[in-house]
Amino acid sequence: MIMSSVILRIKPRSEKRQDILTILRSLEGPLTARQNCLACELHEVEEDNGSILYLEQWNSREAMYAHIKSDLFLKILLVMEMAVEEPKISIGETDGDQGMQLIHKLRGCD
Numbered sequence: 001m002i003m004s005s006v007i008l009r010i011k012p013r014s015e016k017r018q019d020i021l022t023i024l025r026s027l028e029g030p031l032t033a034r035q036n037c038l039a040c041e042l043h044e045v046e047e048d049n050g051s052i053l054y055l056e057q058w059n060s061r062e063a064m065y066a067h068i069k070s071d072l073f074l075k076i077l078l079v080m081e082m083a084v085e086e087p088k089i090s091i092g093e094t095d096g097d098q099g100m101q102l103i104h105k106l107r108g109c110d
Contacts, residue, residue, distance in 0.1 A: 024042050
């Protein structure tokens with residue numbers, strides 16, 4: 001199965017940290033309730049100067065694109081403006097079915 005994902009790593013301004021966490025947490029419920037959303041996760045990465053890692057996984061490119069065009073995605077854009085440095089965002093596709101096959105191949109475990 002091909003999955004599409006949005007991965008955002010952001011270093012928030014200290015005075016905006018709680019606002020960012022509140023905004024991103026407010027997305028979890030509405031997104032995971034959507035039929036095509038496979039995951040919506042938020043992680044705090046203390047060992048990376050307090051970075052915040054936000055992840056969405058969608059069951060299709062079309063579902064992810066529709067989300068990016070939606071009003072909910074405006075919240076992610078707002079959060080990106082609250083960063084102390086340019087946020088890192090990755091949008092792409094992975095083949096979830098090939099994950100373990102690739103691991104076995106690379107580790108020589110035919």
